[in-house]
Amino acid sequence: MKISVLVRPKQGILDPQGEAVEGALRKLGFEVSEARVGRVIDLEVASGNAEDARTKVDEMCHKLLANPLIESYEIELHDA
Amino acid sequence: MTPRVAVITFPGSQDDRDAVLALTELGAEAVPVWHASEELPTVGAVVLPGGFSYGDYLRAGALARFSPAMEAVARFADEGGLVLGICNGFQILCEAGLLPGALRANISLSFVCRDVALRVERTDTPFTSRCLPGQKLVIPVKHGEGCWYGDEDLVAELEESSQILLRYHEENPNGSVGDVAGLISREGNVVGLMPHPEHAVDPLLGSPDGALILASMLDAVRERATVSV
Numbered sequence: 001m002k003i004s005v006l007v008r009p010k011q012g013i014l015d016p017q018g019e020a021v022e023g024a025l026r027k028l029g030f031e032v033s034e035a036r037v038g039r040v041i042d043l044e045v046a047s048g049n050a051e052d053a054r055t056k057v058d059e060m061c062h063k064l065l066a067n068p069l070i071e072s073y074e075i076e077l078h079d080a
Numbered sequence: 081m082t083p084r085v086a087v088i089t090f091p092g093s094q095d096d097r098d099a100v101l102a103l104t105e106l107g108a109e110a111v112p113v114w115h116a117s118e119e120l121p122t123v124g125a126v127v128l129p130g131g132f133s134y135g136d137y138l139r140a141g142a143l144a145r146f147s148p149a150m151e152a153v154a155r156f157a158d159e160g161g162l163v164l165g166i167c168n169g170f171q172i173l174c175e176a177g178l179l180p181g182a183l184r185a186n187i188s189l190s191f192v193c194r195d196v197a198l199r200v201e202r203t204d205t206p207f208t209s210r211c212l213p214g215q216k217l218v219i220p221v222k223h224g225e226g227c228w229y230g231d232e233d234l235v236a237e238l239e240e241s242s243q244i245l246l247r248y249h250e251e252n253p254n255g256s257v258g259d260v261a262g263l264i265s266r267e268g269n270v271v272g273l274m275p276h277p278e279h280a281v282d283p284l285l286g287s288p289d290g291a292l293i294l295a296s297m298l299d300a301v302r303e304r305a306t307v308s309v
Contacts, residue, residue, distance in 0.1 A: 013229070017189065020189055065138070067175070070184060
């Protein structure tokens, strides 16, 4: 099963990377605000069952993929 | 008695050999340990050196914490063993949950590499016993992700339990909350620092102040060995 994990800097946490990106976009003339930079982790998980896959990926996020002190995450399941 | 100290080398460690040199210079027997070792040699302290373990992939320290040697270091720390994490070592200790908080990209997004002034907040620890209360030390930093972060509750808790060991003095090079430059565990045996004491042991290199921290740790190793005999 194909899964994407979206990891973002937690709300309220300063994101200097997002600020730098926002500044650059503004210089290019785009009217943007609140830019945040996170990361995407795409995975192929050996599991036929969506619930089971989600549980496994949730555990992966807790153990490694996200640091709960500073990051939030979202799990997206893609149909094969 | 010669204090023995293990220095762990991860793939991507850079300052392991400098740590070995500095400890040797200060009279210790430094024992290099490869990260794949599941057991530590018999030592009185462990140093996790600076560098970019596992290329800092995912988050600095996030992958190194699962090295076999880190499991041994966690057991050693649980038993009260002295552990000093320097720079990347500090990041690994935070990721491993042996120290609180997290280290993030510097607010400036620039890599900082220069001497900084530090204030010693406690001298009743195995890592600062040779310092004077409130003493100012000059020790270099060199990092891109040294901005320590803890939320308000955590910072209040650390202030309350006096776990902030070193603070940046007058100028904060990375934007860390509370000007935190170094933390000590509640039990007082695990320390993480962003500054590099191993790069400041000889006046020829600018400042010998880092030797105070390393020599304090070696004193503690000697004392503990005497007590246990």
